[in-house]
Amino acid sequence: MAAKIQVTNLKKNYGSNEVLKGLDLSVAEKEVVCMIGPSGSGKSTFLRCLNKLEDLTSGSIVVDGHDISDAKTDLNVIRQNIGMVFQHFNLFPHVTVLENIILAPVELKKETREEAVEEAKRLLAQVGLSDKADAAPNSLSGGQKQRVAIARALAMKPDIMLFDEPTSALDPEMVGDVLDVMKQLAKDGMTMVVVTHEMGFAKEVADRVVFMADGYILESSTPDEIFSHPKNDRTKDFLNKVLNA
Amino acid sequence: MKKWQSMIITFMFACGVGLFLHSSQVSAAEKTYTIGTDVTYAPFEYQAEDGKSYVGIDMDIMRAVAKEEGFKVDIKALGFNAAVQALEANQIDGVMAGMTVSPERQVKFDFSESYYDAGVAMAVGTNSTIKSLDDLKGKKVAIKVGTSSAEFVNSIKKQYNITTTTFDDSSNMYDDVMTGNSVAAFDDKPVLAYGIKNGIKMKIVGETYEKGEYGFAVKKGTNKELLTKFNSGLKKLKANGEYKKIVDKYTGTNAKSANSNSKSSRTILGLLKTNSGTLFDGFKQTMLLTIVAIVFATVLGIILGMMGVAPNKWLNGLSSTLIYIFRGLPLIVLAFFIYIGIPNLTGTKIPAFVAGIITLTLNEGAYTAAFVKGGIKAVDNGQMEAARSLGLPYGKAMMKVIMPQGIKIMIPSFINQFIITLKDTSILSVIGILELTQTGKIIIARNLEGFKMWLIIAVIYLVIITLLTWLSNLVERKIK
Numbered sequence: 001m002a003a004k005i006q007v008t009n010l011k012k013n014y015g016s017n018e019v020l021k022g023l024d025l026s027v028a029e030k031e032v033v034c035m036i037g038p039s040g041s042g043k044s045t046f047l048r049c050l051n052k053l054e055d056l057t058s059g060s061i062v063v064d065g066h067d068i069s070d071a072k073t074d075l076n077v078i079r080q081n082i083g084m085v086f087q088h089f090n091l092f093p094h095v096t097v098l099e100n101i102i103l104a105p106v107e108l109k110k111e112t113r114e115e116a117v118e119e120a121k122r123l124l125a126q127v128g129l130s131d132k133a134d135a136a137p138n139s140l141s142g143g144q145k146q147r148v149a150i151a152r153a154l155a156m157k158p159d160i161m162l163f164d165e166p167t168s169a170l171d172p173e174m175v176g177d178v179l180d181v182m183k184q185l186a187k188d189g190m191t192m193v194v195v196t197h198e199m200g201f202a203k204e205v206a207d208r209v210v211f212m213a214d215g216y217i218l219e220s221s222t223p224d225e226i227f228s229h230p231k232n233d234r235t236k237d238f239l240n241k242v243l244n245a
Numbered sequence: 246m247k248k249w250q251s252m253i254i255t256f257m258f259a260c261g262v263g264l265f266l267h268s269s270q271v272s273a274a275e276k277t278y279t280i281g282t283d284v285t286y287a288p289f290e291y292q293a294e295d296g297k298s299y300v301g302i303d304m305d306i307m308r309a310v311a312k313e314e315g316f317k318v319d320i321k322a323l324g325f326n327a328a329v330q331a332l333e334a335n336q337i338d339g340v341m342a343g344m345t346v347s348p349e350r351q352v353k354f355d356f357s358e359s360y361y362d363a364g365v366a367m368a369v370g371t372n373s374t375i376k377s378l379d380d381l382k383g384k385k386v387a388i389k390v391g392t393s394s395a396e397f398v399n400s401i402k403k404q405y406n407i408t409t410t411t412f413d414d415s416s417n418m419y420d421d422v423m424t425g426n427s428v429a430a431f432d433d434k435p436v437l438a439y440g441i442k443n444g445i446k447m448k449i450v451g452e453t454y455e456k457g458e459y460g461f462a463v464k465k466g467t468n469k470e471l472l473t474k475f476n477s478g479l480k481k482l483k484a485n486g487e488y489k490k491i492v493d494k495y496t497g498t499n500a501k502s503a504n505s506n507s508k509s510s511r512t513i514l515g516l517l518k519t520n521s522g523t524l525f526d527g528f529k530q531t532m533l534l535t536i537v538a539i540v541f542a543t544v545l546g547i548i549l550g551m552m553g554v555a556p557n558k559w560l561n562g563l564s565s566t567l568i569y570i571f572r573g574l575p576l577i578v579l580a581f582f583i584y585i586g587i588p589n590l591t592g593t594k595i596p597a598f599v600a601g602i603i604t605l606t607l608n609e610g611a612y613t614a615a616f617v618k619g620g621i622k623a624v625d626n627g628q629m630e631a632a633r634s635l636g637l638p639y640g641k642a643m644m645k646v647i648m649p650q651g652i653k654i655m656i657p658s659f660i661n662q663f664i665i666t667l668k669d670t671s672i673l674s675v676i677g678i679l680e681l682t683q684t685g686k687i688i689i690a691r692n693l694e695g696f697k698m699w700l701i702i703a704v705i706y707l708v709i710i711t712l713l714t715w716l717s718n719l720v721e722r723k724i725k
Contacts, residue, residue: 053630080636090631094649104635107645149631156635 002065004029004160004191005050010059012045019045021215022059029159032192034202034223037212038238043195044087046212047164050193051075051082063160080108083153087165089145091137097124097148098133101155110156123151127181143174150181161185163194199242203227211235277317278338278471280307281328284683285414285690288439288495289343289361289459292322292687297522303341305491306360307461310478316471322687324414326391327597327677334588336596338468339475343433345393345457355468356460357475361492364453365394366434370422370446375429377451381405387418387427394431397455413675416690419445433457435496444693513697520688520698527684528705534598534670534680535709538605539663545606546613546662551643553618564614571611576672580604584676601673609666616662620655621647653724660717664710671706681705 005027012020019042027033035043048054050061052068052075060069068078092100101123102116111119124130127147137145146166153161163182167175179201186192186205196202202209202223209226211219211234218232227243230236282290282303290301298304299320311318323331329344331337333353345363346356369375375384378401385408388395398409410427412418415436421427423446430437434453441447461475482488517524553564571579584600587593595603624647632642674683685702689695 051634053634076636076638078636079634082634084631084634086627086631088627090625090627092628092631092646092650094653103645104632104637107641108636153635 003027003062004031004064005193006060006062007050008060008062010046010049010061011057012042012049012054013057019215020049020057023215023217025210025217025220027191027193030189030191031207032186032190032194032205034206034209035193035195035212036197036199036202036209036238037218041212042215043212044164047162047193047195050162051079051084053084080104080110080156081158081160083150083156083158083161085146085149085153085161085163085166087168089137089142089149089169091145091148091152093137095137096133097129097135097137097140100137100148101152104152105155108156116155120151120155123154124148126154126184127151128177141174142170143177146170146174146178147181150178150185154185160191160193163192163196165195165197167196167198197242199227199239211238213238275315275317277319278311278468279319279321281321281323281331281337281340281342283325283328283342284322284677284687285416286325286343286436287443287691288435290322290341291691292523294519294691295522302361302491302495303343303459305494306479306482306488307341309482309487309491310475313478313481314474316474322679323597323677326413329391330585330588331597331677332462332464334592334594335464335467336594338471339461339463341461343436343459344462345433346460347393347396347457350462353465354462355465355472356462357472358479359458359460360479360488361435361459363433363435363457363459365397365431365455365457366437366449366453367429367431367451368419368422368437368441368445368447368449369429370425371448373428373448373450375450378405381407381429384408384428385410385426387412387421387430389413389415389418389432392432393455393457394433398431414686414690415440416693419447420695422447439496511694511697513701516692516694516697517701523684523688524681524701524705527679527681528709530679530684531667531670531681532709534601534605534673534678535663535667537602538609538670539666541602541606542609542613542662542666543659545610546617549610549614550617550621553614554621556639564618568611568614571607572615574608576604576608576669577675579608580673580676597673597676597678600676601670601678604673605666605669609662609669612665613659613662616655616658617651620651620658623654624650656717656721656724660714660721663713663717667710667713668706 003026007023007025010020010023011018023046035046037043045054049056050063056069060067063078064081066073066078068075092103095103098117098120101120102113105111105116105119106113121130121133124133127150129144129147132140132144132148137148140148166182167178170178175198179198182194182201183205206223208220209223210217211226211232213234219226219230219235226235227239230239282299285291288301289303290299293300299322304320307318321337325342328337328340328342332340343363344350346359375381383406386398387410388398390411390413395411398407401407402409410421412421415432418430418432419440422430430447434449437449441449463472549564549567552560555561580600583603584595584597588595628646628650629642632646637645670680671682673680674686677683681702685698689698692698
């Protein structure tokens with residue numbers, strides 16, 4: 001079966017600073033991949049390359065058979081199929097929760113307004129925020145904001161979801177609600193790439209865990225292999241610090 | 246010889262009629278000529294007390310000639326310099342503004358027969374001991390830009406070691422002498438004499454220098470017909486005594502004064518009442534300039550600002566360059582460049598109002614662009630990323646997500662800019678636009694009530710600005 005996402009020899013420089021030093025990764029359809037590793041290892045940059053929020057320096061990324069490093073590829077079409085959730089939510093503060101969710105589908109004429117509203121209400125129910133449709137984003141708690149952000153991404157009916165440290169900016173008691181929504185998504189068969197520090201989530205939900213450090217992928221395996229029998233010394237060292245903190 | 250000339254003129258006139266049969270049929274039915282003049286050059290031209298018409302020796306002669314010869318005139322009080330520029334640019338048909346015939350001017354204009362003999366005179370403060378040019382050694386003298394008096398002073402400057410201060414209109418020049426900044430002013434003798442009679446605290450000393458003759462001017466090689474009519478009409482007026490009547494009316498012993506207002510109309514309320522029509526016209530023009538300029542400058546500013554943040558180096562560079570140029574140029578230089586500079590080069594007409602709007606649009610647009618750019622940049626980067634990650638193209642993301650947030654940040658700057666635009670319209674008085682400030686200048690040149698009139702003008706500006714601010718705040722609250 002062809003890979004949903006195929007990354008080949010991806011390199012990314014910021015000026016003379018090489019952040020990604022030649023990464024290869026293949027993500028299968030419906031696979032959930034968790035990216036872990038110390039800060040500054042390049043996890044988030046890697047994730048942002050997948051929908052080309054960052055330009056690639058070299059290498060290629062093929063999503064659903066489309067090479068996104070090719071200038072002729074229509075990124076707007078590719079991105080409609082790749083939802084993204086950010087660490088700092090990035091909800092649109094000038095419109096209501098409902099408008100946040102229906103903005104893209106309506107603007108891109110994917111759905112009529114009525115259809116989009118109906119879908120948005122269904123999504124809000126799915127993330128447990130049915131009563132917040134008319135709320136202003138800034139009146140929500142962090143956990144609520146992130147769940148709206150997930151609903152907003154889902155409104156475009158993507159078949160890939162990227163999560164960039166979705167719980168890092170949340171108060172601890174909010175984390176569970178967001179992770180529950182993500183777990184349900186995984187169960188429903190969404191292809192997911194998740195940059196996270198939630199080892200419990202990685203252990204429980206991931207099909208594969210990828211360990212990154214210093215711009216390289218050092219280890220990529222099942223959660224059980226990574227957490228119980230890490231092979232690389234850097235992985236061992238990292239897990240030791242994180243799990244025994 | 247005379248017969249020859251008149252025969253040629255008659256022949257040419259006949260040719261003109263033949264060639265332009267259609268247009269001459271129109272002209273036979275009272276053709277209207279546009280005549281430019283100075284805003285204030287009493288007793289030759291000044292605004293009548295009713296604030297509507299222009300009167301004075303020039304104006305009365307012009308109208309009498311028109312009546313005699315069967316044409317109509319549309320008087321435009323542009324200011325001397327602006328009128329001359331407008332004539333050169335072919336925007337008006339003739340200039341009647343106490344203009345002395347000189348070889349330099351004859352290069353560009355054709356003049357009528359002289360209709361008034363004037364000459365340059367020197368006036369000093371009433372207590373001054375200066376009696377002749379010799380007493381001016383090492384002193385400062387006030388002159389008015391573009392006049393033959395100024396030319397005369399410049400020609401003797403070296404010889405008498407004089408320094409000069411240049412003014413745009415006569416009343417400021419007189420003020421400079423009365424306040425003691427300059428020791429003397431030079432102007433055409435009848436104008437000085439008239440001013441002194443009407444309350445300027447100065448006296449004429451010395452002789453009449455540089456005998457000069459006033460002529461009516463048309464652009465060289467054009468409007469022969471008008472010039473012919475003027476000469477013939479003037480001849481008739483001189484013959485039937487009408488000419489003498491007009492001159493006596495303004496310079497004779499019983500001459501009527503330009504500011505014979507009674508005591509009661511010298512109070513602020515009285516002045517406001519007497520000049521309400523003129524002031525209201527100026528106010529309307531100021532508002533029109535402001536509103537049109539705000540609309541255009543806002544559109545230009547938003548376009549330039551968006552270009553400045555677009556992900557394209559060339560657009561960024563173009564935006565920065567345009568902002569740099571039009572924010573860097575003083576408004577007055579830009580106004581002159583557009584109104585006088587460009588028509589000089591291309592020969593195309595640009596009406597003063599249009600030139601004014603272009604000037605304001607470019608200048609205020611550049612300032613607007615700068616804060617639009619800043620406002621957009623102040624919106625968190627993550628907003629654009631989130632919008633793009635949903636598949637929205639750049640333009641849609643900008644319009645639906647970034648701009649609505651950016652505009653909220655920009656609103657105080659917009660209000661500020663609107664107020665600045667309103668105030669900047671006053672600078673356009675230099676190209677002869679009859680907005681509030683220019684209106685004030687004209688009224689003051691007539692009634693010499695500097696303090697009260699500028700107070701009235703200042704209050705009017707403050708009232709408009711208050712209304713504008715109030716309106717802007719209302720809009721701001723609506724948006725938020």
